[in-house]
Amino acid sequence: MSADxxxxxxxxLLFDHNHDGVNRRGxxxxxxxxxxxxxxxLQGGVLKSFSLSDASYQHAKGDFSFVQxxxxxxxxxxxxxxxxxxxxxxxxxxxxxxxxxxxxxxxxGDITHLSKSSEFDQVQQILKSAKPKDIFFVPGEHxxxxxxxxxxxxxxxxxxxxxxxxxxxxxxxxxxxxxxxMNLKAGGMGSLGPEQLAWLxxxxxxxxxxxxxxxxxxxxxxxxxxxxGWGTDDxxxxxxxxxxxGSVTVLNGHIHQTMQxxxxxxxxxxxxxxxxxxxxxxxxxxxxxxxxxADQLRSVLGVTDVNYKxxxxxxxxxxxxxx
Amino acid sequence: xxxxxxxxxxxxxxxxLAFALTALGYRVWxxxxxxxxxxxxxxDNFSFAPTDLVVKSGTRxxxxxxDDIPHTVVEDDKLFKSKVLDTGEQFTFSPTKxxxxxxYCSIHPKMTAxxxxx
Numbered sequence: 001m002s003a004d005x006x007x008x009x010x011x012x013l014l015f016d017h018n019h020d021g022v023n024r025r026g027x028x029x030x031x032x033x034x035x036x037x038x039x040x041x042l043q044g045g046v047l048k049s050f051s052l053s054d055a056s057y058q059h060a061k062g063d064f065s066f067v068q069x070x071x072x073x074x075x076x077x078x079x080x081x082x083x084x085x086x087x088x089x090x091x092x093x094x095x096x097x098x099x100x101x102x103x104x105x106x107x108x109g110d111i112t113h114l115s116k117s118s119e120f121d122q123v124q125q126i127l128k129s130a131k132p133k134d135i136f137f138v139p140g141e142h143x144x145x146x147x148x149x150x151x152x153x154x155x156x157x158x159x160x161x162x163x164x165x166x167x168x169x170x171x172x173x174x175x176x177x178x179x180x181x182m183n184l185k186a187g188g189m190g191s192l193g194p195e196q197l198a199w200l201x202x203x204x205x206x207x208x209x210x211x212x213x214x215x216x217x218x219x220x221x222x223x224x225x226x227x228x229g230w231g232t233d234d235x236x237x238x239x240x241x242x243x244x245x246g247s248v249t250v251l252n253g254h255i256h257q258t259m260q261x262x263x264x265x266x267x268x269x270x271x272x273x274x275x276x277x278x279x280x281x282x283x284x285x286x287x288x289x290x291x292x293x294a295d296q297l298r299s300v301l302g303v304t305d306v307n308y309k310x311x312x313x314x315x316x317x318x319x320x321x322x323x
Numbered sequence: 324x325x326x327x328x329x330x331x332x333x334x335x336x337x338x339x340l341a342f343a344l345t346a347l348g349y350r351v352w353x354x355x356x357x358x359x360x361x362x363x364x365x366x367d368n369f370s371f372a373p374t375d376l377v378v379k380s381g382t383r384x385x386x387x388x389x390d391d392i393p394h395t396v397v398e399d400d401k402l403f404k405s406k407v408l409d410t411g412e413q414f415t416f417s418p419t420k421x422x423x424x425x426x427y428c429s430i431h432p433k434m435t436a437x438x439x440x441x
Contacts, residue, residue: 078391078410114393114409141430145393145407186399186427187435228369229433286369289391 064171067095067102067132068216068304070253071273073142074123075113080276080289081297084113085122090322091274091303092130098305103170105132108253108271109140109181109218115147120155139164140218140254141181149182165196167203173308174207176200178217180232190219190232190254197234201241212247212308212315220252222261222268225281230255239266249306249315255287258302258319269317272302298322363387364436366394366408366428371436380421380440386414394428 072088081087095102105127112119127135137156139149149163157164160177167176178200180190192200204213215221221238223231232238242248248266256278261268276289277300284290292300299321307316360381365372366388378384386396388408396405396414402424405414418424418440428434 080391114407142393145430184429184432186425186432188432227433229431286390288369 063309064103065098065100065305065307066104066106066170067098068106068108068251068253068271068306069095069274070108070218070271070304071110071140071256071275072107072123073110073113073273073275074119075116076275076289078276078289080291084275085126087298087301087322088123088126088274089129090298091301092126094303094320094322096129096131102132102305104134104136105130106177106216106251107135107137108216108251109138110142110253110273111137111140111152113142115143115145115151117151120151124155136168136175136177136216138177138217139179139181141184144181149179161199162195165199171308173212173214174204176203176213176215178215178221178238180217180219180221180235185233188233189223189226189229190217190221190235192232192234192238197237197241200238204241204245207245209244210246212249213242213245214249214251214306214315215242216251218252219254220268220270221250222263224255224259224270228281228287230281230287242266247315249317251304251306255281256290257300258304260317267315267317269304271304272300272319272321274301274303274322277301361385365389366396366434369394369428369431369434371396371426371428371434374436375439376437377439377441378418380419381417382440383415383417384438388412393430394434395430396426397429399425399427 069091073084074088076084095105111123139152139156143149143152153160153164157166160166162179163182164179165177167174169175178192178196180192182191183193184191207213215238217232219232220230221232221235223235225231243265245265250266250268252268252270253273255270256273256276257270257280258272259270277292278287279290290300302319302321305318305320307318361383362376362378362385364376364384364386366386367390369390369392371386376384386405386408388394388410391410393407393409395407396403396416398404403416403418403426407430408414418438421440424438424440426436426438
């Protein structure tokens, strides 16, 4: 990732190096919808944003869609949300009510709060009520406490490589699940590690350059706010392997708020949590759970719906709140 | 106000005085080993407080997590390592070997701090 493209403090695109029309204003326009039901579509390299109520929403419907949920933090019971079961159930209800049933689900980590068996059990029980039956996971740092992720891998990563990374194909789209929450170094951020990077390079080598790629991992693969550790130390290496492809979408969680950035061929997106919100980068003393008035909680939690239309190379990313 | 010669003397005198005060200040403010046999480190707002601590060998150090998020206390070379500390939970360690112990939270590695054991 070239550092001059973004101001990490304000998450703004400063230069339109690619002449793709995605400038600071376009980015902010898209951001303005985030959290209230936004639709951001990358069409022919141009980012467009619509309201969910807009008739053009229909145009975003494609060959198939999948849904992303994140940061369910089962077991969390502090003032920011004393009932994370209810909000996860609300997220599933939201998914089940989507006009077109998603093909499958992604959970981008922090499934549990303390990696307890009972917390994993509770989430798996609730997810049974979701219409999409296939669910693909990557671990968050809260899922690999104490046991280096052994329990996580026994439940969700039996066929995965290393600490839990894997890839699969759906209707011509290549999906890659990465693990960036293991072996974190003092003073650092998320980490992929050399073994996983080598695997990724090899995994995408055989793909034709026109294959749309979706990469998902818990911690952001772009430097959103290094002061709070909101990034991944060696993500630039991973992104370098994805440079030559026509369409790359990177989906993350971890920061408990929606955020989007487009850089060249890569669209970055972070999903809201289903459990509790966190402050905007630098807007508080720390990244701790943010308490909002009870009647506003569900407006800052959410799910993310992603649509793919064959031939357009465009993935439409739609955030919906639980309100 | 002053003849040129006097002004030079004044400048030299001021510099000497400033140096002396700095040296004195350093002696007075140099961090001293905490004499207490029990010392507490708070984990609050994703940081360890105090961040730098100087203690005598054998001091019993207790970390308390006051955040709504779990943290850990892990020495960089794993010389000491807590289990995951949920809100209100504590970890205690009594270093007996003098040296500099750098540690961090393995869940939030931006959280770093150190203890100097004398």
